[in-house]
Every structure is written in C-alpha cells, then in structure tokens.
Amino acid sequence: MAKDSLVPDEVPADGLADRVRNGLRSVENPVSGGSVLESGLVTQVSVDERTVHVSASLAELEEPIADDIAEALRRTALSTPGVEQATIEGEVQSPDETAAERVDGPANVDTVIAVASAKGGVGKTTVAAQLARALATGTDRDVGLFDADLYGPNVPNLLNIDGPVSATAEGRAEPITAGELVTMSVGLIANDEPLAWRGAMAHEAVSELFEDTAWGELETLVIDLPPGTGDIVLTALQSLPIDGAVLVTTPHPTSVADTSRSATLFEENGIPLLGTVVNMREFACECGRDHDLFPDANIEQALEQPVLSELPFEERIRDFGGDVPAEIVTLADAVRDRLDEIVDLSVPAHALDLRGLSRPIRREQAIEEFRATEPGETTYLLTDADPSSLETELATAVGADDASGDAFERSVVRRRAPNEWVMVVVR
Numbered sequence: 001m002a003k004d005s006l007v008p009d010e011v012p013a014d015g016l017a018d019r020v021r022n023g024l025r026s027v028e029n030p031v032s033g034g035s036v037l038e039s040g041l042v043t044q045v046s047v048d049e050r051t052v053h054v055s056a057s058l059a060e061l062e063e064p065i066a067d068d069i070a071e072a073l074r075r076t077a078l079s080t081p082g083v084e085q086a087t088i089e090g091e092v093q094s095p096d097e098t099a100a101e102r103v104d105g106p107a108n109v110d111t112v113i114a115v116a117s118a119k120g121g122v123g124k125t126t127v128a129a130q131l132a133r134a135l136a137t138g139t140d141r142d143v144g145l146f147d148a149d150l151y152g153p154n155v156p157n158l159l160n161i162d163g164p165v166s167a168t169a170e171g172r173a174e175p176i177t178a179g180e181l182v183t184m185s186v187g188l189i190a191n192d193e194p195l196a197w198r199g200a201m202a203h204e205a206v207s208e209l210f211e212d213t214a215w216g217e218l219e220t221l222v223i224d225l226p227p228g229t230g231d232i233v234l235t236a237l238q239s240l241p242i243d244g245a246v247l248v249t250t251p252h253p254t255s256v257a258d259t260s261r262s263a264t265l266f267e268e269n270g271i272p273l274l275g276t277v278v279n280m281r282e283f284a285c286e287c288g289r290d291h292d293l294f295p296d297a298n299i300e301q302a303l304e305q306p307v308l309s310e311l312p313f314e315e316r317i318r319d320f321g322g323d324v325p326a327e328i329v330t331l332a333d334a335v336r337d338r339l340d341e342i343v344d345l346s347v348p349a350h351a352l353d354l355r356g357l358s359r360p361i362r363r364e365q366a367i368e369e370f371r372a373t374e375p376g377e378t379t380y381l382l383t384d385a386d387p388s389s390l391e392t393e394l395a396t397a398v399g400a401d402d403a404s405g406d407a408f409e410r411s412v413v414r415r416r417a418p419n420e421w422v423m424v425v426v427r
C-alpha cells in the first residue's frame with residue numbers, strides 16, 4: 001500500500017517510536033558522517049499518542065545546517081506510517097551563551113532611526129545629533145549616533161570629539177562618548193587624512209563600521225546618512241536594520257521637491273517614513289521680527305507626509321554645549337509617537353508566543369503561522385531571542401527569493417524588554 005493512502009488511525013500506535021527510529025537511520029549527519037542516530041545527534045525519540053518528539057543536539061551546529069537537519073528529521077518522522085505530528089527539540093542555548101553571542105552586536109539596539117536629506121547643507125547632521133541628544137535625555141539607557149557620511153563626516157566636528165578609536169578585547173571598534181551619546185564616525189577613524197573611499201569599498205565601509213562597532217546595549221541609534229540618494233544611502237537602506245527615517249529639508253521649493261523624491265526611495269526600500277523636519281524655516285533679525293522666507297509654501301501638502309518640526313535659523317539650534325533646544329525635545333516626542341504608530345507594540349492575545357522554544361521549533365511554528373495568513377493580514381510573533389533572521393525564512397516559505405522582495409507588505413522587529421522581542425509581519 002502506498003504510504004500516502006494510509007490513514008494514521010488504521011496503523012497501530014504500538015512500536016511507533018521504534019519505527020520512527022528506524023526511519024531516522026536514513027538521515028545523515030552532514031558534520032560527522034554516518035546516520036543521525038549512530039553519531040549520537042538524535043538523543044531521544046518518544047511518542048505521545050500519535051505525536052513524535054525527536055530530541056537532537058542541534059545547538060552547537062551552524063544555523064543553516066541545524067535547520068536542514070531539523071527539517072530532515074521532521075519530514076522523516078512525518079513520513080512514518082501512523083505519525084500525525086512531529087516536533088523536533090534542539091538543545092536550547094543557556095541564557096549566558098545567548099547573551100555572550102549578542103554582546104555589543106547591533107542586536108542589542110532596540111530602535112534605529114535614519115536621518116537623511118535630499119540635498120547637502122540643509123542641517124541633516126545638526127538635526128541627527130540634536131535629536132539623538134533629546135532622545136538620550138528622556139531615558140536612562142544609552143543612545144548612539146552613527147555618522148554614515150563617509151565623504152563628509154561632520155559629527156566629530158559638531159560634537160567636538162576626535163579619535164583615535166580603540167579596539168575592544170574582541171577587536172571591535174570602541175565608540176567615543178560625547179556627552180550623553182555614544183558615537184562612531186569614519187571621521188574618528190580616518191582623522192584628518194583625506195578620504196578616498198570608492199565604489200564597492202564605500203558600500204562595505206558603512207555596514208562594516210556599523211557592524212564592527214561595539215555599540216553595547218542601546219535604546220536608540222540615530223544614523224546620520226550622507227546627503228542625496230547615492231549608492232551609499234541605497235546600501236545603507238538595504239543593509240542596516242532601520243526602523244524609520246526622518247527627512248530634513250529647508251523650506252525652499254526645490255529642496256522640498258527633492259525631499260519628496262527621496263521619500264520615494266525610502267518607501268521603495270520598505271523603510272517607514274516618520275516625517276520631515278523643515279529646518280531654517282524662519283529667522284529672527286535684529287529688528288526683532290521673525291522672517292518667514294517662504295510664507296506661501298505648503299510644505300506638508302507638497303511632501304505628502306507629516307512635518308514633525310519646523311526649526312528656526314538660530315544659533316541655539318546648532319549649539320551642542322547647553323540644553324537641548326525645546327523644539328528638538330518636541331521633535332523627539334513626535335518621532336517617538338510616529339514609531340509607536342508604525343509598530344503597535346501592544347501584542348494582541350492571538351500573537352504566536354515562541355518564547356522558550358528551541359530555534360528549529362521557533363522557525364517551524366513561525367513559518368506555519370505565516371503560511372496560514374492571506375496577503376494584507378498581520379502575523380505577530382513574540383520571541384526571547386532576536387527574530388530578525390526569520391524574515392528570510394518566512395519569505396522563502398511563501399515562495400519569495402528573500403525578505404527584501406515582495407514577500408511582505410511590512411516587517412518590523414522591536415525589542416520590548418531585554419529578553420523579549422516582537423516581530424510584526426504584514427503579508
């Protein structure tokens with residue numbers, strides 16, 4: 001009789017564990033050779049009614065290999081006549097091991113905000129640095145500022161800091177502390193030497209410096225992107241884990257029009273736009289009056305996105321020595337509100353709780369849940385380890401090549417607590 005035509009109930013449950021064990025002899029251990037049973041990779045096979053539980057030592061293996069083996073074990077167990085369900089338990093890493101892996105990695109950064117502008121000299125770095133200060137003022141946790149502007153790294157000048165950057169024991173770049181911020185900039189590494197980053201090297205340099213920096217535990221990391229929509233910006237949008245972007249423009253109509261085009265680039269790359277800052281909106285002259293340079297400009301309408309703040313042209317906006325200007329404190333509040341709008345962190349009761357599960361099981365259950373959704377529906381996953389790597393797996397599960405394609409309407413990962421992440425995926 002063909003296996004497919006067997007009705008599980010018609011197959012006796014007696015001896016099911018032995019039959020599964022026999023089947024598993026055909027699954028090879030790709031690391032040591034031989035079968036997963038003889039090599040000791042599978043440590044236990046137990047049966048509960050018609051559900052088979054296979055325990056295997058997968059935690060020590062590289063993730064793709066562990067996942068492949070888990071998949072082979074599951075398929076083999078399920079193909080055994082009489083088996084209705086199969087779970088594969090890998091050994092869960094101890095919390096200490098998990099923490100050691102994550103130390104200083106970008107995985108310890110809760111929220112990443114990019115600050116961008118279509119044109120140079122509009123005050124992007126000023127806004128990025130002041131925004132980072134304002135966000136740091138409202139929290140006990142650290143806030144970082146990453147200067148991704150390879151050709152004109154202005155953060156060290158603005159914050160009056162310099163290198164050299166020292167290396168941690170693990171060989172990573174130690175950020176420089178500037179007041180309430182931890183910062184990293186190419187300018188800190190290259191100091192005054194002329195920068196000659198080119199082409200592919202420039203692409204790699206941004207993400208490498210980002211990943212190689214020992215950021216530690218950060219509540220928020222603000223990235224000051226280079227101006228324009230060139231290759232470095234594009235690579236940054238595609239490779240850095242950006243949760244939302246703030247665009248900076250002046251009120252000049254051409255700057256506004258260019259900003260609108262920049263916004264499209266962000267949207268096309270799946271980066272949520274938090275809104276725009278209109279910098280140098282007006283200035284106060286010695287006569288005591290405020291001058292609005294473009295009184296008729298309807299910037300919000302032209303941009304088709306929220307204006308988060310309008311900043312005056314004033315010395316105190318560019319002053320990093322004293323208190324954060326009140327307008328920037330308000331801007332930080334608006335940014336927080338927009339982030340909350342974009343990712344509703346109130347996880348609904350029907351969210352799939354994957355905490356406490358081994359990686360293969362987590363993956364299996366997340367894929368099953370995601371596959372069951374229709375386009376436009378939202379999946380909420382709750383995990384106790386960074387679930388970012390699941391994105392590609394979920395995309396593949398629905399036939400997309402990778403997560404940057406058409407697999408998701410939106411996918412956001414936010415860390416709610418030290419051991420709690422929420423992943424919201426809109427198919």
Ligand SMILES: Nc1ncnc2c1ncn2[C@@H]1O[C@H](COP(=O)(O)OP(=O)(O)OP(=O)(O)O)[C@@H](O)[C@H]1O
Nearest residue numbers: 120121122123124125126227280312313314317318
């Ligand atoms: N609202 C403001 N009031 C007064 N001065 C400002 C204001 N915003 C920015 N500036 C000043 O304008 C200059 C350009 O600002 P900034 O370096 O922040 O621009 P940018 O857009 O980052 O430039 P780049 O294209 O070089 O990266 C700086 O000298 C800065 O101090």
